[in-house]
Each structure stands twice: as structure tokens, then as C-alpha cells.
Amino acid sequence: MAVTAVLRLELTADSGGGRAETVGDFAEFVRMSMPGLLRYGHALTGNPHDAADLVQSVLEKVGSRWVSVQRKGDDPLAYVRRAMANTHISIWRRRRRENLVADLPDSGVVAPELSRLENEPLWQALRSLPPRQRAVIVLRYYENLSEAEIANALGISCGTVKSQSSKAMASLRTRLGKD
Template sequence: MDSAPEAFDRLLRERSAALLRTAYLLTGDRHLAEDLLQAALTKTYLRWSSLRDEAAAEAYVRKVMVSVYTRWWQRKWNGERPTAELPDVELLDPYGAADEREYVRTLLTSLPRRQRAVIVLRFYEDMSEKDIAEALGISPGTVKSTASAAMARLRSMVADEASPVPTPHEKGAP
């Protein structure tokens, strides 16, 4: 067999993907599989001089993986511990962004058409006041005052606790 570093590097290059698949099939978890393979490769490297060829080395890695995995499985698990208080963890709402977009769309549809057009062109299309004025056939001053009135109306609708604009979830609520 070649020198240990060269032969070991060749084993890593040529067989690490297959070995990782085996580790994944044993553990069922990508991260645990990577840990398992790393532990097995470390043990293999330390015993490299006693292995007769690369095929024997690959078989040895697989044997070590099964042995290490079995020890992990037999060892008393110390992962989670019950506590009296739950930690404050911010959970991401996968639908929050969609709900927010729908809420903003609902707010926009409650604006008069010109105000809605000015807000959409200004903030969604990022057009200048001059370009909006040309597109809508109004003066730049009218664009400014219309945008100001629309923003004031949107702020009041959001802040108004007495008659809030219903979010999509509240529309069907009794």
C-alpha cells in the first residue's frame, strides 16, 4: 500500500460519498452521519498501518461505523432534559410574510384609486414623483399631496383599534 497520507487521501476522494451514504442510512440524520463518518475515519487513520490494502481500509471504515453507531445507540441518551420553565425562543411563522402581504394588499384596496396608484408607483415600483406625475397626468405637487394623504390614511387604518381592517384570518372568523 502507498504511504498512509496518500492512500488515505485517495480513499477520501474516491469513497467518502458512498461512506457518507452508509452513515446516513445508519443514523437517518445528515449531521449525525457526518459525525459518525468522521469518527470512523479517525479510527481508521490511526490503524492505517495494520490494514493490508484500500479495499480492506474501506471495509474497516464500514465496520467501525457500525460499531461506533451501535455504541452511540447503547449509550444512555443525555440530550434533552425537562425543565420547569420553557426558554424564550422566537419561532418563525412560515406564513407570516404571506399574511403580511395580504394585509397590506387589503389596506391598499381600501384607498381611493388615485391614492392607491401613487403609493404603488412610489413604493412598489420605486418611481420618482416626476415619473409618477407623467404616468398619471398630474402635477408633481399633486403626487406629493396624494402620497401624503394616502400614507396618513394607511397609518390611521393600522392604528385604529376600534375598527381595524380585518386580516385574512379574521375575515372568516365569527
């Protein structure tokens, strides 16, 4: 609350009344949606650090354009989720040459119980998927979206969703069978 107050002060000086309301509204949105988004980010990225970074950077971008995001009339939460999936895919594409091996989260910042997921064969298998295939799986089984909704969210065709999904399921099966 103290923070909001400070921001309000800065903002009135900055550009007047409506702005403070917008910031308060956005802060409320962040507070409410943060836990769910972090979970979703964790499923998407496969590690809690990347999840936190992803949520932070996408929310900052969305927040800096909060008025226009709201004006669009979409559900802002759905909008943020779509942005996270797409941002994650494109970040990975930029980074993959450097980081072929997934970083294991170093302990300390991460709560100890998280590391237990690392022992799940399915979790490990998921981590080995390319991000777009993984995003398709997360949107389908975590978000329970239909193929058409996934296609729309990721900006790809339904055919691509189908092929990515079947590729992903096949390699998950192979991996789990082998292990």
C-alpha cells in the first residue's frame, strides 16, 4: 500500500489523475494473477528461475501498456499467458546456441520442495522438448485449450498445432519407454 501511495504521488505530478487509477488497477491484477502465472511459467519453462524472469518481463511490458491492453477488451490474463508462451519460444530460439544443456536450478533461491519435481521422469522428458512443442503440451494439458485456441494463442496454424502435438507426445512416449 505504501508503494501505491508513492507511485500515486509521482504519477499525479507526471500526468494527472487517470494514471494513478490505472497503476492501482494493474498492481491489483499483478497481485491476483502472480501465483497462477508463476505456476504456468514454471510448466512452460521447466524451471522456476526462468518462470520468474518470464513473468516479470512480460508483466512489465503489459503493465507499461495497461490502458491499451484493457481497451482491447480481451481477458488480460489470457493475453498475458499468450504473451508468455510466445516470449518463451522466441527467447529460447535466441539462446539455444549458447545453452544446449538446460540449467538445473541452483539451490538457495528455490524452495527445497521444487527440486523434487526433478526426479519425475515425465518432468525430465518434458524439459527435453523444444519450447514450441512444450508450449503446445502446456496449453493443452495445463490450460485445457482446444487445438484452435492453441493455434490462435501461438499464432500458428491448426495443422502445425496437430503436428507439434503429435511429435511431442511421440517423443515423450519414447523417452518414458526408454527410461
